Amino acid sequence: MADTITFSQEISNLMYAAHGSPLNNCIQCGTCSGTCPAVEFMDQTPRRLIGMINADLKEDVLDANTSWVCASCYHCTVRCPAKIDIAGAMYAVKRYSIWNKTYSDDLVGPVFSETFMKTIVRSGRSYEPILAPTYIFGFGAKEFFQEVQGATKMMLKGRIPVLPSKIKRLKNFQSMIKHIIPMGEEE
Amino acid sequence: MDPRKRILIIDDDPDYVDGMKAILEKADYEVEAAYNPKDGFKALESKPYDLLLLDIMMGRGAEGVMVARKINKDPELRKIPVLIITGIREQMAFLFPGQPVHPRFLPTDELLEKPVDPNLLLEKVSALLKMAEEKEA
Amino acid sequence: MKKYAYFPGCSLEKMALSYHKSSLETTKALGVELEELDDWNCCGATTYFHLDEILANTLVARNLAIAEKEGLDFVAPCSACYKNAYFTNTYMKEDEDLAEHINFALEADDLQLEGNMTVHHLIDIFANEIGADGIKEKVSVPLEGLRIAPYYGCQIVRPRKNGEEVEAPEFFEEILTALGAEAVDYTNKTRCCGGSLLLTNRKAALDMIRILLYDAVQSGTDVIATACPLCQVNLEAYQTQVNEEFGTDFSVPVLYFTQLVGLALGIAPKKLGIGMELVSTLPVLSQFIAKEAR
Numbered sequence: 001m002a003d004t005i006t007f008s009q010e011i012s013n014l015m016y017a018a019h020g021s022p023l024n025n026c027i028q029c030g031t032c033s034g035t036c037p038a039v040e041f042m043d044q045t046p047r048r049l050i051g052m053i054n055a056d057l058k059e060d061v062l063d064a065n066t067s068w069v070c071a072s073c074y075h076c077t078v079r080c081p082a083k084i085d086i087a088g089a090m091y092a093v094k095r096y097s098i099w100n101k102t103y104s105d106d107l108v109g110p111v112f113s114e115t116f117m118k119t120i121v122r123s124g125r126s127y128e129p130i131l132a133p134t135y136i137f138g139f140g141a142k143e144f145f146q147e148v149q150g151a152t153k154m155m156l157k158g159r160i161p162v163l164p165s166k167i168k169r170l171k172n173f174q175s176m177i178k179h180i181i182p183m184g185e186e187e
Numbered sequence: 188m189d190p191r192k193r194i195l196i197i198d199d200d201p202d203y204v205d206g207m208k209a210i211l212e213k214a215d216y217e218v219e220a221a222y223n224p225k226d227g228f229k230a231l232e233s234k235p236y237d238l239l240l241l242d243i244m245m246g247r248g249a250e251g252v253m254v255a256r257k258i259n260k261d262p263e264l265r266k267i268p269v270l271i272i273t274g275i276r277e278q279m280a281f282l283f284p285g286q287p288v289h290p291r292f293l294p295t296d297e298l299l300e301k302p303v304d305p306n307l308l309l310e311k312v313s314a315l316l317k318m319a320e321e322k323e324a
Numbered sequence: 325m326k327k328y329a330y331f332p333g334c335s336l337e338k339m340a341l342s343y344h345k346s347s348l349e350t351t352k353a354l355g356v357e358l359e360e361l362d363d364w365n366c367c368g369a370t371t372y373f374h375l376d377e378i379l380a381n382t383l384v385a386r387n388l389a390i391a392e393k394e395g396l397d398f399v400a401p402c403s404a405c406y407k408n409a410y411f412t413n414t415y416m417k418e419d420e421d422l423a424e425h426i427n428f429a430l431e432a433d434d435l436q437l438e439g440n441m442t443v444h445h446l447i448d449i450f451a452n453e454i455g456a457d458g459i460k461e462k463v464s465v466p467l468e469g470l471r472i473a474p475y476y477g478c479q480i481v482r483p484r485k486n487g488e489e490v491e492a493p494e495f496f497e498e499i500l501t502a503l504g505a506e507a508v509d510y511t512n513k514t515r516c517c518g519g520s521l522l523l524t525n526r527k528a529a530l531d532m533i534r535i536l537l538y539d540a541v542q543s544g545t546d547v548i549a550t551a552c553p554l555c556q557v558n559l560e561a562y563q564t565q566v567n568e569e570f571g572t573d574f575s576v577p578v579l580y581f582t583q584l585v586g587l588a589l590g591i592a593p594k595k596l597g598i599g600m601e602l603v604s605t606l607p608v609l610s611q612f613i614a615k616e617a618r
Contacts, residue, residue: 004201005222013199013223013246036533037516041528069525069534073478078490087483090370091377098375099244099278109524114281117368117375120383121282124365126334145528146565154339154561157600161338168363172433176386179429180291180379181249181277183283248376253425292428 014092025082032076066091068109124167197227198242243273259294268315274301329391330358333405340553342597346582376385389435401446401568403479403552451495456502466504473508473545503588510543577605
């Protein structure tokens with residue numbers, strides 16, 4: 001048994017196919033970065049990020065916004081010649097940063113995810129208006145106005161729900177969640 | 188005198204593992220570590236351990252619960268005492284703010300929350316080992 | 325008549341109501357029955373997986389188990405729902421421990437999942453179960469002269485599920501041609517629309533939308549067809565913001581493929597939710613809609 005593990009192994013351990021597509025198979029070809037539709041908005045390209053993970057540059061990896069800019073479109077995953085699930089690795093980095101609270105405060109992604117999950121645990125369904133405050137206050141005045149304008153148009157067309165919907169067997173649903181995440185008051 | 192007691196840690200956080208290992212080795216336990224549930228289970232099946240220290244949030248999610256349940260179903264492995272050491276309340280605080288970890292769906296002998304006080308850890312470890320020995324006898 | 329368990333997903337309750345309506349109308353007309361799942365829950369979209377993949381799989385498994393109880397195969401009109409359902413179903417079959425654990429949780433709702441059913445995206449029912457020929461037979465108002473850009477987006481074809489064509493799929497084009505329309509050939513038909521980045525990284529998302537709109541319009545598109553509520557909202561509802569941000573003047577209608585199928589089958593536009601869009605479709609569609617129905 002190994003004495004300790006590298007950051008690359010830590011990330012691999014978070015991936016579903018932990019032993020299927022190890023990140024260190026990466027040949028640094030750059031197909032992922034060339035494919036990525038959001039690459040321009042990333043601090044580090046996917047290729048560089050994987051290189052940095054493999055070089056154990058933990059802090060730099062967690063400082064980069066890359067995983068949070070990933071839109072999970074899996075274009076890199078299907079093209080990777082080394083068969084690495086790169087979008088999966090981005091999820092793993094996100095999970096790492098949420099579990100260890102290492103993400104920076106100006107990112108909307110983590111708060112959005114957490115609020116989304118909370119809504120679903122509470123009602124069984126998602127509800128757009130509850131989610132809005134997680135991102136809309138991060139916007140500048142112009143974007144804020146645009147968003148409200150857009151929402152108003154949608155509302156006029158009857159496309160925004162007024163009330164959140166709830167599933168019928170909510171109690172069973174919430175108990176099901178407790179079987180997986182053993183938290184909460186005793187029933 | 189008994190041979191040294193052998194402890195297995197299954198935890199994905201290498202820093203935490205290092206810390207616990209140092210505390211336990213100093214108290215003369217033999218300590219091994221696995222950093223994901225798959226390797227951890229393989230280790231459990233490969234040789235006998237006297238105690239398991241188990242994390243909850245690992246891999247895809249709360250996999251520690253899966254491991255604990257699987258051990259509990261195995262007639263041999265279930266004899267090993269399990270001490271859960273978890274930071275789940277911190278990690279999932281946004282979902283269940285202020286709420287406790289409840290053991291209803293989590294077969295385990297004891298539970299400690301991170302950060303763990305070294306003395307408390309040693310106390311629990313030795314109590315669990317003693318309990319297991321008494322059960323055996 | 326083949327019957328499926330239909331999982332509309334949260335978006336179709338309201339934001340994409342027209343997709344919901346047109347899906348039910350067109351499948352009925354083509355001899356397929358969609359039975360809405362009883363008491364379905366949110367599948368977690370794309371956001372659960374950061375936090376806890378096992379919980380995400382459990383939420384999806386509940387919906388699958390409700391379908392299995394009915395003895396029906398599973399169909400989802402939203403690409404993200406479909407991707408989640410497909411992979412949960414696969415993992416449940418591949419990973420014994422995961423299946424055991426999730427079934428333990430499902431007991432809380434008196435459910436169990438064997439994973440014996442198949443999981444489909446709605447467009448797969450049109451492309452393969454009904455087939456282009458099956459659609460063509462029922463077309464009464466051919467959409468002649470209408471240039472439609474098939475927008476696949478990402479999660480229908482990616483990640484690869486069953487050895488299918490991921491680089492240059494053609495099944496969407498085949499459906500559109502069966503309607504008598506012309507399928508526009510453009511480069512970015514499987515490029516991502518930005519998905520939920522619109523909320524978390526607006527700058528990136530607006531740019532991604534701009535590139536898609538530009539490509540489609542440049543290639544002579546009258547209307548873009550989508551098969552996912554998130555794609556539809558991103559491409560349509562955010563055109564104004566793209567225009568403000570980049571000084572462009574896009575005004576291209578974006579419809580669900582089921583709405584276009586419905587028109588060609590002669591179904592009344594109102595029943596298909598036509599009229600709920602933000603970019604008017606009247607200029608391009610009026611010739612296919614009877615005067616009294618406009």
